[in-house]
Amino acid sequence: MNILIIGAAGMLGRKLSGALIDRGEILGRRIESLVLADIVAPERPDFSGPVETVAADLSMPGVAETVIASRPDLIFHLAAIVSGEAEADFEKGYRINLDGTRMLFEAVRLASRNQAYCPKLVFTSSIAVFGEPLPAIIGDDQILTPLTSYGTQKAIDELLLADYSRRGFLDGVGIRLPTISVRPGKPNKAASGFFSGILREPLVGLEAVLPVGDDVRHWFASPRAAIGFLLHAAELDTGRLGARRNLTMPGLSTTVGGQIEALRRIAGDKAVALIRREPDATIGPIISGWPKNFDARRATELGFVGEQSFDDIIRVHIEDELGGSI
Amino acid sequence: MNILIIGAAGMLGRKLSGALIDRGEILGRRIESLVLADIVAPERPDFSGPVETVAADLSMPGVAETVIASRPDLIFHLAAIVSGEAEADFEKGYRINLDGTRMLFEAVRLASRNQAYCPKLVFTSSIAVFGEPLPAIIGDDQILTPLTSYGTQKAIDELLLADYSRRGFLDGVGIRLPTISVRPGKPNKAASGFFSGILREPLVGLEAVLPVGDDVRHWFASPRAAIGFLLHAAELDTGRLGARRNLTMPGLSTTVGGQIEALRRIAGDKAVALIRREPDATIGPIISGWPKNFDARRATELGFVGEQSFDDIIRVHIEDELGGSI
Structure with a gap:
């Protein structure tokens, strides 16, 4: 089992690579190698097998092809510009959160043209895909009405994930994470901080x-719960999802x-x-x-x-x- | 009033330019000039003012900038690859139906950087944004679950239209047309034909x-009703839409x-x-x-x-x- 984590240098990315190494296996197979990618070089974790670290911007030409060059069986795509920055910098938000994700999906699709290739792909979406007016309790059939560019980009990524999965180019699961609390580290400028x-x-x-x-x-959900969501999504029998590949996580x-x-x-x-x-x-x-x-x-x-x-x-x-x- | 119609050579595009010329005015202003664009050269209608016809592919670099060069006050974007073709040719569908539309929106956004510019933009979406399981009667809050690449592309365009409108780059209205019947012309290969x-x-x-x-x-709706929808959308006070810029048309x-x-x-x-x-x-x-x-x-x-x-x-x-x- 060869695993790629995009966004591996972030808080969840680091916890996820640690959790995978601790488990040693996923989907009933031994984890043999890791590819850890992010805009800054991810720390190299203590792992017995080969670890490749990549510092690159997924939205730049050729980067998506590079990170999937070893044909990972399982891809976690966690990388994104956060809500506040995507609102402040319209072009950067669309470039990273939409184009970067689409370039990853396209690289996977094109890789399958020459050999059988259909990786499991876990994508982190957000409850920002929803916007007012909202009911007091939001159900699974709530219409997506994002009120930020970030939420729009995540909603578009969800649609792409579903279509690429339906066409058999990848086997995707999108998970809408609750707000993570208690987030470790320093205070930041996020409105939710x-x-x-x-x-x-x-x-x-x-x-x-x-x-x-x-x-x-x-x-809310804890970071530990979020890692649990990612691992469960990776092991999920996607046949149970039908055409609806994106799920609101319990919080x-x-x-x-x-x-x-x-x-x-x-x-x-x-x-x-x-x-x-x-x-x-x-x-x-x-x-x-x-x-x-x-x-x-x-x-x-x-x-x-x-x-x-x-x-x-x-x-x-x-x-x-x-x-x-x- | 300078009006651009993209998809002007199609059945609805031709009827729309005819209807606009017959009216002579829209939004309380005289129609002074027309730009008619399509992948094939639109026929030049009988109109007293200047008419520019453009035969070009909106998804090619520079084309979107060209068609909005005269800064149209009102844009009708009707152009699309149809459902069957978008399913058969994955790349072409995304290129025309997603990239072409996004390039138009981007050209409008970038044009507003140097001068005040925020055109009214009417976009034709489709009931293909909805997919099973569906209730017997579909309401306005139905979640968008497209089951075709065409429906996915239209749903993404709807999200972009809403976000570009929210940001003030354009003043968009998306209308989901019923199946048009009786469609004039020769039988075609469309499943709905x-x-x-x-x-x-x-x-x-x-x-x-x-x-x-x-x-x-x-x-269903007739071609005449569809033209009525387009003209009403153009004249709609979009302040009444709030953040939800896309509407299922009555049929x-x-x-x-x-x-x-x-x-x-x-x-x-x-x-x-x-x-x-x-x-x-x-x-x-x-x-x-x-x-x-x-x-x-x-x-x-x-x-x-x-x-x-x-x-x-x-x-x-x-x-x-x-x-x-x-």
């Missing part, structure tokens, strides 16, 4: 800013207040006191249009598993990022 | 083949049996006797997956008007194509 920051910083004794009200509701719907109470139960009032409320007139309206809750029935019936409580999400963070204790 | 053929040929004393059963239900749902009975009422048993039943094992299954009926409420509320009976559709054909009598 506080959903992790208000937990991550207080858990290590640092202040965090909360720019929205406690009643703001959103849809946990809670409010900022619910996040804070979970923090209080696990880390006490002292941690909660580190959250500083600073309402932000820019972030508030952005967040208010985001999906709040889903009934991810198809994915659940297909065996995808998210968290049941935000306490669990915080515990995952403590176990996976903080050595098990605070 | 018989929906017109079984009326058009008997009305002039010729035999026609019916490859499916009388119970097959589908969604008439009837069965093949209903078409035949309408033909009998208008042209008698002798005409009906010219329909030869020859079940076709290829066409039957293709047609069975097509949408059968819609509740096109949004478009109806926005003032789009289709036919109320198939008798009307046949009468339109007799008036517009057969000089008013049979």
